[in-house]
Structure formats: structure tokens, C-alpha cells
Amino acid sequence: MTATPDTPEAPRRPRWNRARARALPPWSLLAAGALAGGLLGGGYGLARPPAYSASAYVVAVPTEKSDPASALGFAQAYGRVATQVAVLGDAQVWAGVPVRTLRENVQTATSPDAPMVSITATSARADLAADMANAVARALTRHAEDARGTTHVELELFARAVKPAEPSSAPPAVTGLVGASAGGLLGGLVLLVRPRRPQVETGRPAAVPGPALAADTHGRL
CATH class of the missing domain: 3.30.70.1130 (EIF_2_alpha)
Known part of the structure; x- marks a missing residue:
């Protein structure tokens, strides 16, 4: 009698991840997009030299x-x-x-x-x-x-042009706000296009026609 190979559990993980992602509240995508955009925008403002x-x-x-x-x-x-x-x-x-x-x-x-x-x-x-x-x-x-x-x-x-005292480029706080706005907008777009949850049927039993309706139907036949 040949032994059956063990079934790998790896294919089950993507299904669980997708199910978990669908179970997240809608505002989590907006918050994650705004946070990521704010970090990227603020980092860009810090790394870019002032102008x-x-x-x-x-x-x-x-x-x-x-x-x-x-x-x-x-x-x-x-x-x-x-x-x-x-x-x-x-x-x-x-x-x-x-x-x-x-x-x-x-x-x-x-x-x-x-x-x-x-x-x-x-x-x-x-x-x-x-x-x-x-x-x-x-x-x-x-x-x-x-x-x-x-x-x-x-x-x-x-x-004549004089030596400017302050840079004209946007500070990191402003670039961070712009990045957060763009990230929140991107998160909202993902929220609109993501698949919706399938609605679970309540299992309510089908209505059974009453005696009067059944007799009327039989008389028409």
C-alpha cells in the first residue's frame, strides 16, 4: 500500500490573507495610505536640499x-x-x-x-x-x-536682487502633508475598486403556499 504524500499547506495562506484583508475596516486603507504618503513626503522634504x-x-x-x-x-x-x-x-x-x-x-x-x-x-x-x-x-x-x-x-x-534670507522650497512639513493627502486619495481609490464581500444568505425557508392559493391554482388547471 503506497503512502499518500502530505498535502502542502502553502496554498492555503493566500486564501487566508485575502480573507483577512477583506475583513479589515474600510478606514484602514485610508489611514495606511495617508501614513505611507506622509512618511514618503516628509522624507523627500528632508532629503532634498533647500532652494x-x-x-x-x-x-x-x-x-x-x-x-x-x-x-x-x-x-x-x-x-x-x-x-x-x-x-x-x-x-x-x-x-x-x-x-x-x-x-x-x-x-x-x-x-x-x-x-x-x-x-x-x-x-x-x-x-x-x-x-x-x-x-x-x-x-x-x-x-x-x-x-x-x-x-x-x-x-x-x-x-536689484538681494540675497534671500529663507529658502523658497517647501519645508518637510508641507511635503509631508501633500504626501499624506496623495496617499489618502490613493487609499480611497483602492477602496473603491477592491472586491466587495459576498453577502451571506440567512437561510430563511421558502414560503409555502397556503391551502386557498393551492386550491385556486388547482382549479385553474
């Missing part, structure tokens, strides 16, 4: 042969030219960084109501952020000076 931002401002001034409307239009144009190689090539000499660094970390913004261009630089060093913003502003004003005979508009430095 500092500094802004310089230049204003377009019309000459005797121009008007304020032309100055406003050229301010919009100079806002787009400020991040081009023609301007950044001169700015890299005063900033002491390559053109690629300026192109990736300098942004400009203009206003539809005022002939002003804001130049914002971001860096891991507060002093370098101010130097880059001032270097681009200086290069842009010199570029506008060379074209003043054609545009009849000149750029003047309105405000």
Missing part, C-alpha cells in the same frame, strides 16, 4: 521718439529674450556659471499692464541666486541699450 530664489526687476522706458504703449510692447519682447543665448552668454561672465545653468534656473515674467520684466533665479545657494538674477538683468539692459536706436526704448534697472 533659494531671488528676483531682479527692469523697466522699459520710452525715449522722445516713442510712447508708453511701445515701451509696454517691448517689455513683453524683452521678457522672452532674457532667457535666450544672446543674453545668457553675457550673463554667464558676471554670474560665474555656465549658460546651461542659467537657462535651467532663471525664469522671467512680464505684466500686461506695466512695462516691467521680473527676472527670478533659483539656486541651492542664496548668494548665487541673487548673483544670477542680477547678471541676467545687467546683460538684458546692455542688450536693450545696443538696440535703442532701433526700438527707441531703453531698459533701466528698477530693483
Whole structure:
């Protein structure tokens, strides 16, 4: 008589785990997602180096042969030219960084109501952020000076960039809150798509037709 091999118990564990997961309360997925997201967001905020931002401002001034409307239009144009190689090539000499660094970390913004261009630089060093913003502003004003005979508009430095005292990047507390919100949202989505529990039948006996209903049915037949 041959001995039957023992049945392994490993396949039973996934079933037990699935059953246990289904038995968890719905709020546990939300809590677990929020906790995991908060830890990841806070860790990212601690591991990421702080970033500092500094802004310089230049204003377009019309000459005797121009008007304020032309100055406003050229301010919009100079806002787009400020991040081009023609301007950044001169700015890299005063900033002491390559053109690629300026192109990736300098942004400009203009206003539809005022002939002003804001130049914002971001860096891991507060002093370098101010130097880059001032270097681009200086290069842009010199570029506008060379074209003043054609545009009849000149750029003047309105405000220099100063060394920022505090970083502009979000602190770990804020990144942790953002991560917790995203984790809670992900947990809610998992809660919506997870399979529902099968409803257990109560085992109530089927209703037996009464004598009157049975007689009526028999008479119709």
C-alpha cells in the first residue's frame, strides 16, 4: 500500500490573507495610505536640499521718439529674450556659471499692464541666486541699450536682487502633508475598486403556499 504524500499547506495562506484583508475596516486603507504618503513626503522634504530664489526687476522706458504703449510692447519682447543665448552668454561672465545653468534656473515674467520684466533665479545657494538674477538683468539692459536706436526704448534697472534670507522650497512639513493627502486619495481609490464581500444568505425557508392559493391554482388547471 503506497503512502499518500502530505498535502502542502502553502496554498492555503493566500486564501487566508485575502480573507483577512477583506475583513479589515474600510478606514484602514485610508489611514495606511495617508501614513505611507506622509512618511514618503516628509522624507523627500528632508532629503532634498533647500532652494533659494531671488528676483531682479527692469523697466522699459520710452525715449522722445516713442510712447508708453511701445515701451509696454517691448517689455513683453524683452521678457522672452532674457532667457535666450544672446543674453545668457553675457550673463554667464558676471554670474560665474555656465549658460546651461542659467537657462535651467532663471525664469522671467512680464505684466500686461506695466512695462516691467521680473527676472527670478533659483539656486541651492542664496548668494548665487541673487548673483544670477542680477547678471541676467545687467546683460538684458546692455542688450536693450545696443538696440535703442532701433526700438527707441531703453531698459533701466528698477530693483536689484538681494540675497534671500529663507529658502523658497517647501519645508518637510508641507511635503509631508501633500504626501499624506496623495496617499489618502490613493487609499480611497483602492477602496473603491477592491472586491466587495459576498453577502451571506440567512437561510430563511421558502414560503409555502397556503391551502386557498393551492386550491385556486388547482382549479385553474
